[in-house]
Amino acid sequence: MALNVLLVGSGGREHALAWKLAQSPLLNALFFAPGNPGMARLGHNVPIEASNMTLLLDIARREHIGLVVVGPEAPLAAGLADACLAAGIPVFGPTAAAARIESSKAFAKTLMISAGIPTAEAHTFDDPTAAAAFARASGRAWVVKADGLAAGKGVVVSETLAETLDAIQALGATLAGRRLLLEERLSGPEISLIALCDGERVLPLIPAQDHKRLRDGDAGPNTGGMGAYAPAPHLDAADVAALSRQVMLPAVQALAATGTPFRGALYAGLMLTEHGARVLEFNARFGDPETQAILPLLEGDLLAALLACAGQAPLQPDMLGWSKGAAACVVLAAEGYPETPHRGDPIEGLELIDDPAVLVFHAGTAWENGQFVTAGGRVLGVTGTGPDLQATLARAYRAVEMIHFRGMQYRRDIGARATRR
Ligand SMILES: Nc1ncnc2c1ncn2[C@@H]1O[C@H](COP(=O)(O)OP(=O)(O)O)[C@@H](O)[C@H]1O
Ligand SMILES: [Mg+2]
Known part of the structure; x- marks a missing residue:
């Protein structure tokens, strides 16, 4: 099978997905809509916004796309997966009805209570x-x-x-x-658990921890996420299996029971309280930046797994393996992020990074007059991998220090708390 894949989105999450999908032996060609300059090396950027459903379907037909992978939540909530299905194009990502688990917190809360999923009152x-x-x-x-x-x-x-x-x-x-x-307000560490779902079954990925606040020590305003690492040491394999049974599977079964099966990445935002794990929210997609820390540890064919979720093959529990080490992603944000990110600042030093254990994922970048410049709030995600979290963080930060743009903001304490445990 030689498959053409259309990946919708343009952030660091999508760059990480593209990087992993590009390794698949099933792949013929990758198309990105709209993609970013970092992704361009892995496939073809097509200048179509994630919100333009008509043009997305046109390109999918024209390029004989065998799988559409939807990165962000907005096109899912707007019904992009429904439109692909109606056009007979396999899609990784839930229908608008199933994506309500993210797009309506009231809907998600009702579903959790009826399915017995532990959550805040x-x-x-x-x-x-x-x-x-x-x-x-x-x-x-x-x-x-x-x-x-x-x-x-x-x-x-x-x-x-x-x-x-x-x-x-x-x-x-x-x-x-x-x-x-x-x-009700809960307290405890927060963990992101993502599972691949085929409408009936769930295949959990390794747990990750995100850092939402802008500044070190969880100070400053909330952001889209300033960094993440995986695996989160708070949960071992048995905990993940238990959460898979107690949280992910009941959610997927509840959606299937109402005739709106969930096919895609189901993300549970969990708080580990003294009374056990509680779900703060579900998302209907991969996390950003968690994905940039999870996928570098994935051993196995991501494309085969996404195809299975899209109903093209059985989703098997042993489809994916994980390397033993750790990965950490440090987000480099633009001056003024998150309120008013500054654009157009030249990005220097990218060419100096030659550590094969470091991956630089683009998010808000543009290529202008022969150089990369800032073009969004979160500009780059620098992921280090290594045998353990400490070595991984050292690698990631060594690379971060080689990169420079005016007003660059990043946290110096990604994963720091976990190395002290
Ligand atoms: N019940 C709660 N108790 C304490 N903190 C919470 C609670 N619900 C959410 N939060 C905090 O607010 C953040 C955002 O809430 P969340 O439900 O994940 O919404 P969203 O990601 O859509 O903004 C969480 O990551 C967590 O830090
Ligand atoms: Mg959240």
């Missing part, structure tokens, strides 16, 4: 006034969540009732916040 409100009245009557602070997709800006973990009321007002005024959730 929550109350859902269709208008902010009712939410505020409930919060006032409770006399305490809540985690306030907008129901819909909000690109990481839809959750406020408030400390006081006054902050809760402010958050209700602020989120309630947004499109994503037309419906609100008030959730």
Whole structure:
């Protein structure tokens, strides 16, 4: 089989997926829509936005695409997988109905409760006034969540009732916040667990930990993610198997039971509380930057596994293996990220990195006048791999220090807490 694959998206996650898919013996050619300059070396960048469903289907037909792989959540929520299926094109990624597990936090909460999946207690409100009245009557602070997709800006973990009321007002005024959730506040380390799903079965990947805040020590504003490492030492293989049974499988079974089977990457954002793991949210796609730390450790054919999820072959529990070491991804963000990332700053030093154990994934970059320049909030992800986390981090940071652009921001403490355990 020589397959043409269309990968939709343009971030670091998609570059990592492209890098791994390019190793598949099943592959003929890779197409990216729209891709980024780093991905261009692995296939063909096609200048079509992830949101342009008509043109995506045109290119899929024209290039005889045998599998569409959808990276980001927005096109999934908009029904890109449905459109591919209607056109008879195999797709890795859930339908809009199944993607509601991410695109509606109220839907996900109801599903979790009915499927017995451990999660935080929550109350859902269709208008902010009712939410505020409930919060006032409770006399305490809540985690306030907008129901819909909000690109990481839809959750406020408030400390006081006054902050809760402010958050209700602020989120309630947004499109994503037309419906609100008030959730009990939990505490503990956060872990991302991603499983490949074929609608019935689940194949968990190694667990990863993301670093959401901009600055060292988890200070500063929330971001899309400033770095990640894998495997997260908090969960061993038995824990992952248990979570696969108690969280991933029940979610997939619940979606199948309502006639909307989930085919794609199911991501559980978990908090490891003193009472056990609780699901904070599900995502309907691979994590970014977790994917940049997970895939470098993957031994096996990712394309074969994604094809199986798309219903083209059976998904087998032993399809994928993992190398023994660790991987860590340090995100290099633009000046002004996350509020107002500066664009157009020349990126220097990329050509100096010659460590074969280091991978540089592009995200917000552009190629202008013969050089790479910044073109988005998260610019690059530098992933190191090695026998253990400490060696891995040393490699990643050695490479990071060779790269320079004006106002470059990165965290110096990715994975640091885990090496101290
Ligand atoms: N119930 C909760 N208790 C404590 N912190 C929470 C809770 N829910 C979410 N958070 C924090 O807020 C972050 C974002 O929430 P999440 O549900 O993952 O939404 P999203 O990723 O869509 O912004 C989490 O990573 C976690 O740090
Ligand atoms: Mg999250």
